[in-house]
Amino acid sequence: MTKHESAQPEIDDELTAYLDGELDAASVRRVEDRLARDPTYRGQLQKLERTWDLLDRLPRADVGEKFTKTTLEMVAVAAAKEAEEVNLALPKLKQRQRLAGVIAMVAALAVGYVIGRQAWPDPNEVLLRDLPVIENIDLFYQVEDVDFLRALDREHLFEDAEGDNAS
């Protein structure tokens, strides 16, 4: 590859940017100086410019009313569909709001239940806890000494009585 060939892409870039008005002032001066003294460089610019100008021969579209009408109809259909989707989405939104309300209500009820249980113990719970005593109350009345009752309990004698009661 010759030095000239290896520099060609840079020259093409530079000349293209010059033709497109994309060079800064200093680069424009440099290109114009070289154009003035280098006929090969000038020839390259002219060839690029000539083929570029040929693009003006390409036809420009003129779509007419039919295209405009069809496109606007398509957009109108899209707009109607969009409005329908918004309408359909509304009940779903309401459903979600209701569900959120229900969840909040259930959560509030759960929290209230826990607080309520701590503040006001269930009277049945006391009865359940005292059930073994209640069931054996007749037996306990026959023994007046509490220490003696505890001694009997340590010997597991009440378990037989509970077993009998259960059966």
Next chain:
Amino acid sequence: MAVSESSAQRYQLQDPDVRLMLKVRDDDAAAFDELMLRYQNRLVTVLEHLVGRRDQAEDLAQEVFLRVYRARKRYVAGAKFSTWLYTIANHVAANALRSRSRRPEVNISARATESGGFGTLDKIAVAASGAMPTRQMDKAELRDVVREAMQGLSERQRMAVLLNKFEDMSYADIASAMELTPQAVKSLLSRARVNLKELLEPYFDDGTRPQ
């Protein structure tokens, strides 16, 4: 895309089409009609030379306008309106060309020859080749030759050329529409100009049409 308040205001002030699009965002149907009328011919022109077919170009242009409408609520004035529009057009055209390349290709040259299209012009060119440098070239023929040369460029080169030539867009705006760097656009346009020169020069020298 994050857009600063000052640049949004600048585009709004400088570009009347940005102001129209902001009205479209607020569901102003008349503004949409106005934008469409301003851009429909320009957009179809670019798309026709990009995909090589008028009917497909019109379908794609309609798709672009539909996307503009559907995206209206998300629109922010982050660039010139034309840059935003051609960003959408670039995506739509790239998708279409991708799916077309996956489908079996119809032999356009053979079809055109059968209908007396390119084949006839080709014969005219070859027959007249001896007199090429001095003969008065037929306008229609020259137009077809340039069109064929355009189709000889890569898709990206073609898009960059069309935006630069027909839309007079700067490298920075083309870069934004094609999601490239301005430096990449510079190289793309440079290669495109050189390729066009190489494709068209033989026609002027000896009547050989672009392959």
